[in-house]
Amino acid sequence: MRRKLNAALLLDKPVGITSNAALQTVKRLYGAQKAGHAGTLDPLASGLLLILFGEATKFAGPLLDSAKEYLARVKLGETTTTGDAEGDMIERREVRLRDSEIEAALSRFRGPIRQVPPMYSALKHQGRPLYSLAREGRSVERQPREVLIHELELLGHTADELDLRIRCSKGTYVRTLAEDIGAALGVGGHLAALRRTAVGPLDIRGATPLAELEGLSDTAREAKLLPLEALLQGLPRAELDTSLESRFRSGQPVRYPRGVTGLCGVFGAGGSLIGLGQLGEDGQLRPIRLTEAGPGSVQPAE
Numbered sequence: 001m002r003r004k005l006n007a008a009l010l011l012d013k014p015v016g017i018t019s020n021a022a023l024q025t026v027k028r029l030y031g032a033q034k035a036g037h038a039g040t041l042d043p044l045a046s047g048l049l050l051i052l053f054g055e056a057t058k059f060a061g062p063l064l065d066s067a068k069e070y071l072a073r074v075k076l077g078e079t080t081t082t083g084d085a086e087g088d089m090i091e092r093r094e095v096r097l098r099d100s101e102i103e104a105a106l107s108r109f110r111g112p113i114r115q116v117p118p119m120y121s122a123l124k125h126q127g128r129p130l131y132s133l134a135r136e137g138r139s140v141e142r143q144p145r146e147v148l149i150h151e152l153e154l155l156g157h158t159a160d161e162l163d164l165r166i167r168c169s170k171g172t173y174v175r176t177l178a179e180d181i182g183a184a185l186g187v188g189g190h191l192a193a194l195r196r197t198a199v200g201p202l203d204i205r206g207a208t209p210l211a212e213l214e215g216l217s218d219t220a221r222e223a224k225l226l227p228l229e230a231l232l233q234g235l236p237r238a239e240l241d242t243s244l245e246s247r248f249r250s251g252q253p254v255r256y257p258r259g260v261t262g263l264c265g266v267f268g269a270g271g272s273l274i275g276l277g278q279l280g281e282d283g284q285l286r287p288i289r290l291t292e293a294g295p296g297s298v299q300p301a302e
Helices: 019-030 054-065 099-107 130-135 174-184 210-215 218-222 228-232 242-249
Strands: 007-013 035-038 045-053 068-076 078-080 089-092 111-115 145-157 161-168 189-199 237-239 262-267 273-279 284-290
Touching (some): 007 019, 007 054, 007 228, 019 035, 019 210, 035 054, 054 284, 099 145, 228 273
Parallel strands (some): 045 189, 237 262
Antiparallel strands (some): 007 045, 078 089, 111 145
8 A cells, every 4th residue: 555755865876777766666665655856867877866745746846947957978089879888889089198188178168168969869849759769860940048057176097088077957958068178189089978967956865776775674764764854954944834834825925024035935933844935035934835734744554
């Protein structure tokens, strides 16, 4: 019997399975009625996958909008059809690069940059995902998009591989970044390995590998769950008294005197999580997402 669960889990997804397959395994382990994830990882990629149960799924949007951090390995001198190690080889080139050339190329990709989304992506063209067209051997024109590379650090390199730490905005295709770096170096390249290490303030160090999760007792597995408010780390906190909470929960904006504006976590007088609000310049706190859960702690079976 499925149970109603309102919580989150930081999962360390292994290489070789889809994000949905990992989600379904976790959903079965917890016997949850409703679950989703925030931010797909390709089968090639490992690392932090946020599993959201019940009311936690309402916070997927802000999590998807937050910055992500990755460890990436770029294979230089080889271009592939998909931009990563799963594609067929298109071209090989000899790689002879000086450290100064590598750093000069990387410097071009820090800050705001423009990317052309890859054909092997879930973006749609006339109702069809681009990857389905790519599998038919078709290519369509894609408009460049601006993304922000907050940090791009060279952790080390060999003659033909770069190990990078990347912190980037939503919408960034790391595969495309790897290809573009290879092109800037004049030798081509593709993404050989990828590991996501952070989503906003949530870090891989708090994540549980899927194999470990499967081997835990029910009690130990429950202890891995996070309360809903853990998903709002880093956001300003707005606290409402009982009368304001009632109006806010009914969908009405309320006046909230505070010096900051923007998205914030909204809590009731007893510390219960009400949801997300947008605090405007006019001092009005407007509902964005409202929970039905009441207390913000992990809520297992009813």
